[in-house]
Amino acid sequence: MTLDVSRLSRALMVCACTLSLTGCGGSDAPEPHSSPADAAQWVAPSTETPVREQAIPRGRLGDAVVPTAYALNLNIDPDADRFSGRVIIDVRIAEPVDVIYLHGKNLTVSAATLSAGETLIAAEYAQVDPSGVARLSLPISVSAGHARLTIDYGAPFSTTLDGLYKVEEDDRAYAFTQFEAISARMAFPSFDEPRFKVPFDLAVSAKADHSVISATPVRRTETAVGGAVRHVFEQTPPLPTYLIAFAVGPLDINDAGALPPNAIRHEPLPFRGAAAYGKGARLAYALESTRPLLEGLETYFGTPHPYPKLDIIAAPDFAFGAMENVGAIIYREQRLLLDENASLKQRQAFVYTHAHELAHQWFGNLVTPLWWDDIWLNEAFATWLAYKVSDQWNPSLQFSLRLQRLALETMATDALASTRQIRQPVESNDDIINAFDGITYRKGGAVLSMFERFVGETAFRDGVRLHMDRHANGVATAEDFMQSIADGSEDERVVPAFRSFLEQPGVPLVSASVQCDGVPTLTLAQQRYRPLGSAVPEGGDWQIPVCFVALDGEQAEETCHLLTKPRETLELQQCPQALLPNAAGAGYYRWTLPSDGWAALLDRIDRLSPPEQLSLIDNLDAAFRAGELEFSVLRDALPVLAAQPNWEVATRLAKAWALYQNSLVDEAGHAAMRAALRTAYAPRFEQELGLQPDPKEPNNDALLRGRLAEILVRDAADSETLARLAEAADAYIGPQGGAMQPGALPGDVIEPALIAGVIERGPAFADRLWARFETSTDAILREHILTAVATAPQPEIAAEARRRALTDDLRSNELLQVLRDQFAASVTRPDAWEWLRQHADAVLARLPETSHGRIAKYPEQFCSPERRAEITAFLEPRVESLFGGPRTLDQTLEKVDLCIALKQARGEQVAQAMAAAEPVPAP
């Protein structure tokens, strides 16, 4: 395009009022502080031919125009339907352009200009892709240099928990934000990619009686139009768009006072909690636990919390667990608002969520991924470190064991042919959404844990510190991270080994066999784990840090070896009585043994640590699924495992057991499997623990009690437990019109007891639960009640939960809970599936677009060709329009296929093993 001077001057005339940068609308938005002092750096009209318009950038924006600073001025009144704003973006233009691509989604733009010193050019704004790609078209081309974009716009508040959205409770309205991954563009025009880390000057005009929270402290407040108050915030350090946040409304602010200085941080850190009106007092536990967790992280990194203040905010409705926004972490209420009756499980969930978000302040916020393909590094790191610092603070809640269990559970997905590698190329918005999954968080966290053990805790930490130091306030890639760990630990072997786990999908299976004729040797072989019916190709090429334990008499000797070849043979000192191929359960791999090897370990299970016991149980189950182990081994192991002291260990097999009982056998087999669960678990619950806790009991007992109650009610259908818990639930809920009796149930048993109440007492009890639900704004109580009614075996009770899920009785996150619970329970799954197919559009309308792909995950536990055909017929035609849907559907279908294959190959064996079991004594 050549310069058109007449068009330029017209453009100048049209928008002369914007020369002042206070705008045609008369607003006095703050300005970014990055304008060039030297006029020669401004762009100018250019006679050069602009680089010709490229295709619409649906993935990454190009490098032709990049932001250097933002000033964002918003008018937010949650009582209205819309908000408005002006954004001023200073940009650097690398080559002549007449078109600028950026992001903006569903925004109505009233004016857009590009200015450069005295030059002012009106631009035409248009959204050109539904994902929120926008184009500014200039009437002329401009040269390389600096320029300033000014855009005035308005938009409706989102109603689907993304972007800038509204929540109402008790006739009070609030506005919150959720920008990660690609929803900042719903709140303001922006270059909405993580690599663009620049300072923000933020200001919000709000009602005088509303609180406003954002990333930094308020610098000043001033009166704005119509009696509103304008909150002007301190300029932020360099940040990407996805980490900006706002919370506006009649919030309860619980000012805990600053977190005091410590050995690492020499200044106090201003710190507050915020919640919806009337709920501030329930922040007490969260506020108290922040100091030790934050100090644990500051000690680990050796640097203070990187930002000038910290607010933690409970939103009455929130799509995720929490979001690590700089200075303003937002949580769903179920995570943050805990009263004294909260269960240990809820406290555990709060602690690791909170530690995770705090860890992000360094990993993710201070050092940010260049692009979404490295989001795993954010999430894996925060996951791993959260469990580590939580364990340091309160080991009795067993956080590390939980991370290990979650990683083992993720191996079920990672065993699919349709799994993805941790570091997956991200080309589309589907890829971005898929990147937030168990592979990223849990496999990623477990792999970090494995390599920390490989290089040593201190050496690994030194590598992490080096990484923070090298890239503070900037962006970094996985390559940068691996190099930092190699440099910090002075161990270059870590790079290729780490990469073999990052850039290769699947779970390695290490086969270990000991030969004792002559010199004792151990042969280790690796291949990709393949369950029965798997389409996974053979092979696998990992560099696996294998640590094994040779058990001999009272001796247990650990040896570590980096397995780099398909098969290697090592000499042993002596022939061990038993061999455990994954010391401390710390390696992200499955392992297998010859059949006498399993037996030798089961005979010595008391000699293994809880993580090793978990590893053993999971690998027994994996060997069964791969067709390598008879079901009778699992059957005989159940009572042995159920008697183990650690609660995670004791109840681990019950989960797989319940899946088998619901999918592999007919009613006779089902009854026998239920009975086996009762025999294994009822005595521990009845006699060893009792319903009411001893005030001095260890946390392990409380956690075990809760999980046993759940197994006995749901999977074993134990009539005595059902009757006893239903009675306690009756007392707990209290009479219609009377008060609840919180003391009637310990926190960890509330949910199974309410489930028992519904099973035993039917619709009358469900009605009493709904009456409590309707008058309660306590998110945790509502969660328990919903689970109890949603999973009811009585179809009319479960149907009522679904009916209400599409009304205002339930919040959007509660709709997701109903679906999750109903699809998880085999008794409600068929009706839920029928309903979802009828109401899919209404369900999707209540969810953030980025969560739409989840509906393709719900039917994953079906196990018949007929259901598979239904899933295909329903989801295939619509999956392309669901964010992240295509891969999710592939995984769902593959899980169904694997279940069908397992049933065909082993269903009969399971039934026979159960029929041959010792008859269960009558209760």
Ligand SMILES: [Zn+2]
């Ligand atoms: Zn995270």
